Amino acid sequence: MIPPAAAAAFLAANGWADAAILPVAGDASFRRYFRAVKDGRSAILMDAPPPHEDPRPFIEIARWLGERGFAAPAIHGIDLDLGLVLIEDFGDIRMRETVDNDASRELALYEAAIDVLVRLHREEPAVVPSYDRAVLHREADLLTEWYCPALGIEADQAAYDAAWNAVFDHAFTGPVVTVLRDYHAENLMLIGDDTLGLLDFQDALAGHPAYDLVSLLQDARRDVDERVETAMLARYKAATGAGDAFDVAYHVLGTQRNAKIIGIFTRLWQRDGKTRYAALCPRVWRYLNRDLAYPELAPVKAWFDATIPAELRGDPMVLAA
Structure with missing residues (x-):
């Protein structure tokens, strides 16, 4: 450095x-x-x-x-x-280490993070590119571009794209908001009186409000208890009036984001030599498997079940050894 x-x-x-x-x-x-x-x-x-x-x-x-x-x-x-x-300079106190070191603060800090999103989603979106279907596809394809080849899996790309096409309409059912895209505990800094400072938002797009909730509550870098996830989704919905369509979008975008992250983390290992990212993939697979269980994800679940068996859903560096 x-x-x-x-x-x-x-x-x-x-x-x-x-x-x-x-x-x-x-x-x-x-x-x-x-x-x-x-x-x-x-x-x-x-x-x-x-x-x-x-x-x-x-x-x-x-x-x-x-x-x-x-x-x-x-x-x-x-x-x-x-x-x-x-x-x-926002200092060095991140939400991630704070909640990991003091479980008593976890709920209050996740509530504060949800409340920031509630406020953000009341604003007219920033003038940024759209989080459109083409972007969703391009990101989801990172899994077939990197993870599948790393494990010697022959993926039917046409069937993969068709499966996503069958569910992506759900990602356009809500209002359009500014999506920060990497909104999670390692990018939230505690400053002053525990104000949450925002970082890593340079890739912001205009898209569905559920995306940043997925980023926060299905955090690739730390385990978020399912009870916390459920409570925070309820808090957001109560504050915004979001209904059942929001839940569907949340799980569709959860599946898409987690597939993307598995592809990115595999690329960081294979192309860039950053092996620590491969070791995060099992957690991301756990989130993805939970999202796939949602009924509206049936076409995508069918593709995954036919292409990537359970024993090949994990750390690509270990599985490819």
């Missing part, structure tokens, strides 16, 4: 000359993060190098959220040519 060559000059130009530059844990993308520390204050330096990364969507959505009272990082400095952005 060596800072980019231009980091010192960029920081100096934005009022942070001679700041110490310390690495911060990153994510699964090409983005890297550093903490600039000077005179008892700190900020986060995002290194989003072109052509792999474009920080403009992050900047635009951060400002859109901030203008509406959500806790997104303030932007302190930008150099688009270098792919450098200086943003507000």
